[in-house]
Amino acid sequence: MTQTADAVIIGGGIVGASIAYHLASGGLKNTLVLEKQPLLGMGSSAASAGVIYHHLPEKVNLQLSRKSLRALLEFEDEFETKIDFRRSGCIQTAGTPEDMSVLRNIHEELVGMGVDARLFKPARLAELLPGIVADGLLGAIYTPNDGYFDPHGMIQGYAAAARRLGARFLTSTPAICFMKEGNRIIGVKTPAGNIFTEMVINAAGPAAAEVARLAGIPDFPVVPFKRQIFITAPTKIIPADVPFYFDKTPPFYFRPESGGLLMSIAELWECRNGDLSVDWSSVEILAERASRRFPHMNSLQIMRGWAGLREMTPDNTAILGPVPGISGFFCAVGFSGHGVMHAPITGRIIASMILTGNVEHYEEIDLAPLRYERFLQPKM
Structure with missing residues (x-):
């Protein structure tokens, strides 16, 4: 036709x-x-993990995040559709001088754009993330109005x-x-x-x-790159309102999800053949990184996982x-x-x-x- x-x-x-x-x-x-x-x-x-944040080194990407966040805040009223936007805030840490320099540059750009962004010393992270072990961290950036949605x-x-x-x-x-x-x-x-x-x-x-x-x-x-996400069983060891948390080096992130946690080691494997099978050996790496930063996470149970593709440019x-x-x-x-x-x-x-x-x-x-x-x- x-x-x-x-x-x-x-x-x-x-x-x-x-x-x-x-x-x-x-x-x-x-x-x-x-x-x-x-x-x-x-x-x-x-x-996708469904996160929106401003922790990006490119100015144009910061601008895109800023305008998309505004649209998210109006979405449910405009489209009469629930997206369950949770403004939990987002934290990204720096474990190397290079990472810290990037965060300082991001913070400077965001402040100039009028975005609420705060640089933290490692000791302050415990205020938002109970039980964190900040050893080896040099600092972090916190954007309290970021979050995640459906x-x-x-x-x-x-x-x-x-x-x-x-x-x-x-x-x-x-x-x-x-x-x-x-x-x-x-x-x-x-x-x-x-x-x-x-x-x-x-x-x-x-x-x-x-x-x-x-x-x-x-x-x-x-080029498509593969990334995996894992979901834990429901748990009370991490409060349901904690911010999205991302360690840059070595990479590891989590956010609350359905009473448990959504977690990843943020790996990127080139994947031109579309293979979305899950490499369950990655769970061991995830457990090591999570429990090193949050020792009480060593009791978490992984219930399921999936892989998706990211479309990467140079x-x-x-x-x-x-x-x-x-x-x-x-x-x-x-x-x-x-x-x-x-x-x-x-x-x-x-x-x-x-x-x-x-x-x-x-x-x-x-x-x-x-x-x-x-x-x-x-x-x-």
């Missing part, structure tokens, strides 16, 4: 759903989302609102290839038929490079905007682990680019650090 669309979004995760809503609300109501899985948000969005709820909220405005979602429908006239996209072929469109947005997450190849880009700078920053040389091809990929928390502002930015033609700035954000062209510049 042949169809037409003002825009086709490839990828029905949280980023694709956000873009669909913001395009439709801006007037492109005939927007179509293609998702290869049977349901929306079954990929990286479902595997990505599934956000996807459903965006998708329902987009549908009400006229957007459509086709699940179990991958993009097979693009139809082009010269360097201009004119459509997308799918198992369900052709879709004629002059606008395609790559929001395919870890499959971003595969979609880019359909557009004729053989070496797209996004500079750990997303690619947002048009791709030069291919008319009608936009990207919203390469978030490097920040896709879920930056989805709200990403939808607004991509919609603004398409609807206004302004690809240089979004409000006060300089979009140059997010443009694909940065990877085309010759290295000195």
Whole structure:
């Protein structure tokens, strides 16, 4: 069956759903989302820890976190959908002079942006994290207004609102290839038929490079990396309102989840074959790191675990905007682990680019650090 669309979004995760809503609300109501899985948000969005924080070394990523946090605070009222946002705060520690220098720079940027951010000496961590052993730590940054939320709820909220405005979602429908006239996209072929469109947005997450190849880009700078998350049995040894906690070196994080804890060693393994099997030997590493910092965690029981894929770029920053040389091809990929928390502002930015033609700035954000062209510049 042949169809037409003002825009086709490839990828029905949280980023694709956000873009669909913001395009439709801006007037492109005939927007179509293609998702290869049977349901929306079954990929990286479902595997996320659902955390939003400001502990990022790149200024543009701090700006994206700041604007996404504002959108999160308004989400339930605007979309009438629960996302269970818990403003527990977030803590990141520094165990080396290099890590501490990064935290000081982040703190300086955040204070300049008006974000509540506090540098702590190790002794103060016990005020927020009872039982912590701060040996070897040089300091930490604490952002009390950060927290975590339900990505599934956000996807459903965006998708329902987009549908009400006229957007459509086709699940179990991958993009097979693009139809082009010269360097201009004119459509997308799918198992369900052709879709004629002059606008395609790559929001395919870890499959971003595969979609880019359909557009004729053989070496797209996004690589999938595997990360694992584990959930403990319910416990009372850690209060349910503690902040999200992240040790940078060696990496280890946790937050409350369903009466227990969600935990990870924050590993990154390149994974181009899509293997999401869990390496249960990682639990031993997790137990060692957790009990070294919080000795009372040695009694925790791991109940389940899963693996997901992060879409990494060489500079750990997303690619947002048009791709030069291919008319009608936009990207919203390469978030490097920040896709879920930056989805709200990403939808607004991509919609603004398409609807206004302004690809240089979004409000006060300089979009140059997010443009694909940065990877085309010759290295000195």
